[in-house]
Amino acid sequence: MTKVKWSTLAALTLCVALCLCGGEATALAQQQQEFPVATRTLKNGMKVLVQTDHNIPNVALYIFYRIGSRNERPGTTGISHFFEHMMFNGAKKYGPGELDKVMEANGGSNNAYTTRDVTVYQDWFPRSALPLIYDIEADRIRDLSFDPEKIKSEREVVASERRLSVDNENSGLLDEQLWATSFIAHPYQWPVVGWMSDIEHWTMADLKHHFEMGYAPNNATMVVVGDVSPEEIFKLCEQYIEPIPTHDRPPPVTTVEPEQLGERRLVVRKPAQLPLLMLGYHIPKTNNADFYALNVLRTILFQGESSRMYQRLVDKDQIALDVQSQTEPAFDPTMLEVAAQPKQGIDPQRCEKAIYEEIDRVANTPVSDKELEKAKNIRLVEFYRQMRTISGRANTIGTYEVFFGDYNKLFEAAKNYSAVSKEDILRVAKAYFGANNRTVATLLPEEAQKAAQ
Amino acid sequence: MTISRGNRFAMPGLLFIAILAANLAVASFVPLRAESLRMPPHEKVVLKNGLTVLLLVKHGVPLVDISTIVKAGAVADPAGQEGLATITAELLRKGTKTRTAQQFSADLDYIGGLLEAEAAPDYSVVNAEFLTKDLARGLELYSDALLHPTFPADETTKLLAQSADAIRAAKDDPQSVAIPYYCGYLYGTHPYGRSASGNEISLTKIHRDDVVRFYEAHYAPSNTIVAIAGEFNADEMKSKLEQTFGTWPARTVKTEAIPPATPSKGKRLLLIDKPDASQVYFAIGNTGVSATDPDRVAIRVVNTIFGGRFTSELNEALRVESGYTYGAESFFDDRKVAGPFAIFSFTKNETTTPAIDLALQVLAKLHKEGVTEAQLKSAKSYIKGQFPPSIETSRQLARIIASHEFYGLTDDEVNQLDARVDAVTPEIARQVIQKHFPAENLVFVLIGKASAIGPAVKKYASTQDARAISDPGFWPAPAAATTKK
Numbered sequence: 027m028t029k030v031k032w033s034t035l036a037a038l039t040l041c042v043a044l045c046l047c048g049g050e051a052t053a054l055a056q057q058q059q060e061f062p063v064a065t066r067t068l069k070n071g072m073k074v075l076v077q078t079d080h081n082i083p084n085v086a087l088y089i090f091y092r093i094g095s096r097n098e099r100p101g102t103t104g105i106s107h108f109f110e111h112m113m114f115n116g117a118k119k120y121g122p123g124e125l126d127k128v129m130e131a132n133g134g135s136n137n138a139y140t141t142r143d144v145t146v147y148q149d150w151f152p153r154s155a156l157p158l159i160y161d162i163e164a165d166r167i168r169d170l171s172f173d174p175e176k177i178k179s180e181r182e183v184v185a186s187e188r189r190l191s192v193d194n195e196n197s198g199l200l201d202e203q204l205w206a207t208s209f210i211a212h213p214y215q216w217p218v219v220g221w222m223s224d225i226e227h228w229t230m231a232d233l234k235h236h237f238e239m240g241y242a243p244n245n246a247t248m249v250v251v252g253d254v255s256p257e258e259i260f261k262l263c264e265q266y267i268e269p270i271p272t273h274d275r276p277p278p279v280t281t282v283e284p285e286q287l288g289e290r291r292l293v294v295r296k297p298a299q300l301p302l303l304m305l306g307y308h309i310p311k312t313n314n315a316d317f318y319a320l321n322v323l324r325t326i327l328f329q330g331e332s333s334r335m336y337q338r339l340v341d342k343d344q345i346a347l348d349v350q351s352q353t354e355p356a357f358d359p360t361m362l363e364v365a366a367q368p369k370q371g372i373d374p375q376r377c378e379k380a381i382y383e384e385i386d387r388v389a390n391t392p393v394s395d396k397e398l399e400k401a402k403n404i405r406l407v408e409f410y411r412q413m414r415t416i417s418g419r420a421n422t423i424g425t426y427e428v429f430f431g432d433y434n435k436l437f438e439a440a441k442n443y444s445a446v447s448k449e450d451i452l453r454v455a456k457a458y459f460g461a462n463n464r465t466v467a468t469l470l471p472e473e474a475q476k477a478a479q
Numbered sequence: 480m481t482i483s484r485g486n487r488f489a490m491p492g493l494l495f496i497a498i499l500a501a502n503l504a505v506a507s508f509v510p511l512r513a514e515s516l517r518m519p520p521h522e523k524v525v526l527k528n529g530l531t532v533l534l535l536v537k538h539g540v541p542l543v544d545i546s547t548i549v550k551a552g553a554v555a556d557p558a559g560q561e562g563l564a565t566i567t568a569e570l571l572r573k574g575t576k577t578r579t580a581q582q583f584s585a586d587l588d589y590i591g592g593l594l595e596a597e598a599a600p601d602y603s604v605v606n607a608e609f610l611t612k613d614l615a616r617g618l619e620l621y622s623d624a625l626l627h628p629t630f631p632a633d634e635t636t637k638l639l640a641q642s643a644d645a646i647r648a649a650k651d652d653p654q655s656v657a658i659p660y661y662c663g664y665l666y667g668t669h670p671y672g673r674s675a676s677g678n679e680i681s682l683t684k685i686h687r688d689d690v691v692r693f694y695e696a697h698y699a700p701s702n703t704i705v706a707i708a709g710e711f712n713a714d715e716m717k718s719k720l721e722q723t724f725g726t727w728p729a730r731t732v733k734t735e736a737i738p739p740a741t742p743s744k745g746k747r748l749l750l751i752d753k754p755d756a757s758q759v760y761f762a763i764g765n766t767g768v769s770a771t772d773p774d775r776v777a778i779r780v781v782n783t784i785f786g787g788r789f790t791s792e793l794n795e796a797l798r799v800e801s802g803y804t805y806g807a808e809s810f811f812d813d814r815k816v817a818g819p820f821a822i823f824s825f826t827k828n829e830t831t832t833p834a835i836d837l838a839l840q841v842l843a844k845l846h847k848e849g850v851t852e853a854q855l856k857s858a859k860s861y862i863k864g865q866f867p868p869s870i871e872t873s874r875q876l877a878r879i880i881a882s883h884e885f886y887g888l889t890d891d892e893v894n895q896l897d898a899r900v901d902a903v904t905p906e907i908a909r910q911v912i913q914k915h916f917p918a919e920n921l922v923f924v925l926i927g928k929a930s931a932i933g934p935a936v937k938k939y940a941s942t943q944d945a946r947a948i949s950d951p952g953f954w955p956a957p958a959a960a961t962t963k964k
Binding site: 081082083084123126127130131132133134135136150151152154155178179180181182183184185186187189190193194195196197296297298299300329330331332333337340341344347367369370396399400403404405406407408410411413414415416417 | 516539540541542580581584585587588589590591592608610637640641644645647648650651652653654753754755756757758788789790795798799800801802803804805825826827856857860861863864865867868870871872873874949
């Protein structure tokens with residue numbers, strides 16, 4: 027069955043918030059024993075976390091920079107993501123195009139992702155490439171250069187990416203409009219990829235400013251998982267990373283999104299065979315006591331074919347193909363999204379009504395013991411699914427370290443999920459799922475011919 | 480919103496990655512280290528009823544994965560009822576002799592289990608995953624779905640309607656339907672031309688009786704491979720399997736060979752009109768090779784250089800140097816008989832012909848100049864270095880051993896790959912290019928705004944075809960709907 031797509035988002039990073047963990051405290055305490063994390067803070071302020079795993083002779087190295095589209099301003103939206111692209115386009119030692127060529131020729135590959143809050147660089151490589159990877163990373167953190175020709179071609183690449191994931195992709199388009207409507211003050215309102223007119227107008231000066239603002243070693247956390255020892259990683263860090271000078275972190279984001287005082291609605295009309303429905307509810311930042319209760323609630327409502335929303339909309343009423351929810355790790359108060367794919371000919375408002383009825387039910391009547399147990403069991407399995415690959419571990423450990431301020435929260439999550447009670451579920455359902463706190467986005471199909479004119 | 484830099488994870492060529500996962504692993508490689516990574520030991524047991532069972536114990540996280548292949552996929556769909564294998568697979572968990580669909584989901588979700596079934600072109604596959612502590616429960620659920628489905632009429636009707644709408648929804652996202660159109664146009668009436676999920680018309684022609692017939696014709700112990708990998712005790716597992724899968728009555732089933740796929744001749748172009756598109760999505764190519772083709776490793780090496788990684792010739796030309804696109808790739812989807820080969824990319828309407836011209840130049844250059852020693856060296860390192868994460872988890876391993884068993888491949892796919900990759904020389908590469916990469920005979924499939932790009936793309940082919948994306952089906956156009964409700 028086709029799932030509603032959330033633009034072209036990588037499953038790898040997205041479900042982190044939901045996939046954190048749950049269930050059996052003892053099992054997870056064992057995991058902590060089995061896979062201990064060694065840490066060191068370098069003299070320049072970069073914190074390094076290392077986990078040894080000899081399952082395969084490979085390494086996953088993730089660098090989390092605490093800078094994303096929330097650090098941008100109108101006129102240069104999307105610059106964080108564009109900058110992320112430019113981090114592959116030439117520094118002092120490895121010039122334009124060389125980084126990828128050298129890395130791949132030595133058996134490595136890379137990628138990166140940008141969110142509203144962070145920019146994360148990912149390297150996956152055989153352990154034989156270790157010193158090279160450090161040489162490459164140090165080069166671009168210290169001495170990134172900007173080739174005007176590369177800026178020109180990469181700008182087109184990002185425009186193409188936007189056309190792919192937003193302009194020609196209905197769920198990406200509606201998602202963008204939902205954030206822009208739900209947030210009126212805070213920088214979460216603009217898209218990570220940037221508005222097209224901003225993509226067309228960034229300058230070299232904007233890039234340089236962004237580098238100076240956020241690419242300080244003291245604004246980054248490095249996570250290394252795989253066929254390595256902490257000692258060898260710390261030694262490489264001392265040699266390659268530690269000499270990079272520290273500087274100021276990005277200025278704090280001081281804008282606070284004012285409380286939403288009533289429902290907001292928006293409509294997108296475009297040629298389409300099927301309509302789409304998305305809802306957004308303001309919720310607290312990730313590092314908040316309600317994080318665990320909200321995830322248990324989301325699991326009960328949305329996860330699996332026995333979930334309440336699937337049972338109601340897809341199975342019983344047969345008005346939707348799919349219904350799901352997502353949140354992302356966030357430094358500031360953020361949004362819980364719900365997306366439903368109505369069936370052909372079904373008014374999205376019918377889906378809306380069914381969703382609200384299920385929310386009312388869960389906010390007013392305690393969930394059953396079995397549902398609560400099920401949700402905690404699901405959280406436990408999801409924990410192991412995240413932790414089964416070196417890449418998944420690097421991302422999960424880094425996400426906890428960055429968004430909760432301490433990777434150990436990963437191993438405490440089981441206890442925190444166990445503590446969620448039926449009363450907590452009632453409380454968070456009432457607190458965050460009210461009508462005044464929601465934004466409703468609907469995509470309505472219009473005739474293709476009209477659009478072509 | 481998370482936006483990622485790389486094209487490699489979002490490529491439509493990989494849209495059917497779930498189906499292909501096992502298949503891609505066929506082209507597998509050994510790492511750089513002196514002590515080569517080897518396939519973990521596993522054993523094969525044939526139960527009395529003829530069921531093939533593969534067991535691979537892997538410690539690490541307390542999960543168990545099951546991957547079952549039933550040797551009948553979308554190619555076994557009767558003409559006009561495309562999608563039947565998929566519908567049959569998806570209905571397995573929608574009602575059994577002892578559980579309704581709702582009870583099945585409740586029991587599965589309670590233990591945090593996963594169970595997904597689908598049809599690939601060559602076979603149907605049922606994948607599942609459970610915590611080791613829930614293994615007995617998981618196996619009971621799994622065998623219930625596989626052995627005792629009842630295909631309730633109401634669930635069948637529901638799923639058929641949802642599946643047709645899912646195809647309509649997919650057509651709202653051109654990237655997600657490029658490959659079904661491409662395969663339809665490339666293969667025509669050959670079974671590989673069918674979309675495994677069927678189409679808006681064919682799904683209206685499937686009824687519960689057809690599903691029951693398909694299940695009875697193909698789902699039998701002797702026609703099935705069950706692969707289990709993860710953390711478990713092998714002896715206990717064997718006795719549990721006797722108690723569950725061992726009760727499946729033996730039956731003989733007919734298997735039909737897939738007819739050989741012949742390459743398309745000349746140049747043909749299909750333009751699918753999506754009037755609101757600001758970007759054109761294009762696939763260019765011809766038939767590729769089978770999963771057991773003796774050249775498969777050399778092809779993998781050459782394709783890595785041509786269009787199989789970020790610094791490939793195609794991506795360098797169309798993305799890195801020109802900025803025409805966010806990504807350009809090429810892929811071979813190896814199957815029982817020759818699967819498709821395609822170049823895939825997308826670009827804004829205004830740069831349609833410059834981008835396609837450039838892709839064709841890169842292909843022409845491959846034929847003219849071949850590959851260099853330096854390119855080979857780099858590609859070999861890349862393949863070997865990137866291989867280990869593809870056999871990292873019990874989920875991956877269960878799918879790989881099932882796929883190897885199905886295609887008649889062995890652990891040498893893993894254990895000998897180091898040597899096989901290293902053996903590729905520029906001369907071997909030259910022969911492989913000549914033999915397996917199309918040059919003059921090319922199929923073009925484009926999805927885009929016909930009024931903007933139509934006239935300019937006429938130059939690519941003497942045979943031109945056109946459809947609207949809102950027309951039901953992919954290619955060829957399905958016979959008009961004579962819906963029997």
